[in-house]
Amino acid sequence: MNLGQWLGLLAIVTSIYILWQIRQILLLLFAAVILSTALNRLARRFQRSGMRRSLAVILSVGIFLAGVIGFFWLIVPPFIEQFQELTVRVPRGLDRFSIWIEQLGTRVPQQVAPYLPNVDSLSKQAQPFFERVLGGSFAFVTSSLEFIIKFLLVLVLTGMMLANPHAYRQGFVRLFPSFYRRRVDGILHECEESLGKWLTGALISTSVVALMSMVGLSVLRIPAALALGVLAGFLNLIPNVGPTISVIPPMAIALLDTPIKSVLVFVLYFVIQQIESNFLTPYIMAQQVSLLPAVTLLAQVFFATFFGFLGLLLALPLTVVGKIWFREVLLEDVLDRWQWGGKQDTTGLDSLCGLHDASMTKENLSNSDDVTSQERAIVDESTGVDSRAAEEQGSKGAREQGSNPKSNNKL
Structure with missing residues (x-):
């Protein structure tokens, strides 16, 4: 290798290292792209009715902010109330449990009594757990502030992209060689259409799951049924993992009343997920975005491992966009036109590029x-x-x- 090749290799390695260091910023940028795509489609609908672009963008952002504020207004106060009730009922439950253990020790044979847990030892073992819970409250506040800052950053980036989307699109296209720019512009258009279809399918699926959860919890007389239903719909955006997380809060709240209600809540959510997996996903999401289940699961594991919770949340749209670029660039433009002997058929590539x-x-x-x-x-x-x-x-x-x-x- 000559000096130029070594310098090129060094530049590639340095670029990969820099991109890896700013991966969280790139994820926030991608989240802003998704949000701007959704709001841009909404703004275009307003423009078709004769509204000016600036007013349409302001109205779209206002609707989004109203939805976010309404979501937190529905979710946060009921959960704070239930958490306060939980902190009152848990010590009572522990006292009842200790009394039950003591009574059980007088009723069982003496041969079995030594194997029963001691109340004092249980309290000592539980003390580190409660200390970790109390210590984790500070970490929760810190993570909440970090979430607010990231959300504001995404919101600002979204507003900038909505103000002049054509300039950002052309700036990205110009990063590629001149003969390939029309091809890249076509791929970006396909990515925009696929993200729009995914957003439409996700909105329908989320609304149906939230409605079914709210109705079911109301029938079971679970407190904060509306907030829990909205939370279940939101977590449904995360395939495989979200439904499992969404069942924990209603089961914990139902457990404060009776254990039977907690079991009924689990059965309710299981039925809802079966309906969502067997009916909603095949007939709604599969028609909008066709992704194999194994690919979706592996993508979630990959992005969650390397990018954390934000990567898990954005795993599906990242997979949708990655699938388009992989298919259009690597498969169609490179591998499908590669011939035996290392030669490449560029005729089809030139026609695809429009040049x-x-x-x-x-x-x-x-x-x-x-x-x-x-x-x-x-x-x-x-x-x-x-x-x-x-x-x-x-x-x-x-x-x-x-x-x-x-x-x-x-x-």
Whole structure:
């Protein structure tokens, strides 16, 4: 390897290291892209009704903020109330449990009594657990502040992208070579459509799961049924993991009343997830975004391992976008056109890019009906030939050939 190749390899390794260090920022940027895609589609609907772009964007962002505020207004106060009730009832439950253990020790045979747990030893073993819970409250406050800061950053980035989305799109496209920019623009358009379809399917699935959970919990007379239903719908955005997490709060609240209610809540959520998995996902999400279940699960494990909870939350849209780039760039543009012996068929690639070979002459470009003026300008720029100079040279050659009778006789 020469010096230039070593420098190129060093630049690639350095770029990968920098991208890895800022991976959380890149995830926040991707979250802003998803949010701006959703709000941009909503703003376009308002624009079709005759509303100006600026007013449509402000109205879309306002609707989103109202939804976020309403979500936390429904979720946070009931859970604080239930947590306070839980802190009161848990010591009472422990006292009842200790009394039950003592009574059980008087009723069982003496041979079994030594194997029963001692109340004092249980309290000593439980003390470190409660200390960790109390110590984790400070970490919870810190993580909440971090979440608020990240949310504000995503919101600001979303507003900037909504103000002028074309400029950011063109800036990303210009990172690629000139002959491949139209191809990249088409891939970005397909990513936008796929993200829009995923958002539509996710909104429908979330609404149905939230409604079923709210109705079921209301029938079982579980407190804060509305908040728990909304939480179940939101966590349904995280496949496989979200439904498991969503069943814990209602079961804990139901356990404060009777254990039977806790079991009934578990059965209710199990039935809801069966309906969602067997009916909603095949008929709604599968039609919008087709992803294999194993691919979805592996993507969740991968993004959760390397990017944390935010990666788990964005695993599905990241997989959707990654699938499009993998299919369009690696499969169609590279592997599908690779031939035996290391040669590559670039004919199909050139047609996919919307461009022809840079070595094509101006005469061939002018005879082609499928080539636009923009493509001619790009080809002329890549070959170093000005289009007007090429036309003047061609017309001059034609005049010289017409004015030379000897050459005509020879032909």
